[in-house]
Amino acid sequence: MHTFSKFCLSVMTISTLALAGCQQYIQPQEQHPAPAVEAPDQFNLQGKIGVKTPQQSGSAFFTWVQEQDEFDIELSGILGVGKTQINGKPGEVTLNSAKTGLISAATPEELLERATGWNAPITHLVKWVQAKPATRQAQLNKDSSGRIGQIIEDGWTVDLNYSDNTELPNKLVLKQALETGKENRITMVIQNR
Template structure:
């Protein structure tokens, strides 16, 4: 009887070890999706900066004003902007990638800088928040410090950010704006104003 009990115990213990071994093999396979999912979610949450715009832009500062037709091709952090007739510079091309931006026109020749804002100010004397405009034309704020207002369709209609107030207008039921008015308040009640009309996307 004791021998039979020992045999039953040995079989039970062996079976238990076998099941435990199976569990150890299965666990890593089950845990793999849990590790990968956050990575995939993070990739999906990154903003996509991919667009091709055409339209007209007007600039008015206390010192000068002017307008131009433009094309703007944005490919993530790289961009190519062309202006025709801007403030007497003639055709102007701005090409940029992170940390390196160049402007070329018949009047100024080739100018380089680290940011498009610095480059445009050196060439034309006026300031435009080009880096932020990449987000604004897509109806979203550029930083977490912005204040926004929405219209009756819950689209962003105004963004206050980094000293600029941006008013966005939409065509009918469109989800992206066709017109942006950027205003930067200066001393003595003066302002810089940029009107950007988007005719084609």
């Protein structure tokens, strides 16, 4: 969930000096809107997550606090059973649970692979839960309201579902097609933002 977002802010104004005959004419400054500045990755989510692979399936409740490049995620089963704590900052991600003990890695993807043997673009989730693509190579499909309804990126198809006229999704379904014709599927239901 550690993001490598770079913020770019540039302000451009253009003025043109033109001469007409012997009279100097100064064209008024053109008004160009400043490029959109991406909001920082900062949110607090609560909900339920389900994972289904050809080998296993399971679900948990989650609380996810994201502050720029740092995050805290708590996963738990019904009534808080099987609590897992995941913390991350640039260059260090840790997972601590009674089942696995403490596991550390440099990236969320490396941590997931160490803990489960499974590969997934975990870092992209930070953008996907905000209805944004994580890379410039993403393919986007919009819904009838003009919101991003689907993101196809890095081998995953992410379907975003919205409640009424909300700007941010309340449900994400991530699918990864496998060579066997089966798929890996992650379903996130966001109950509170």
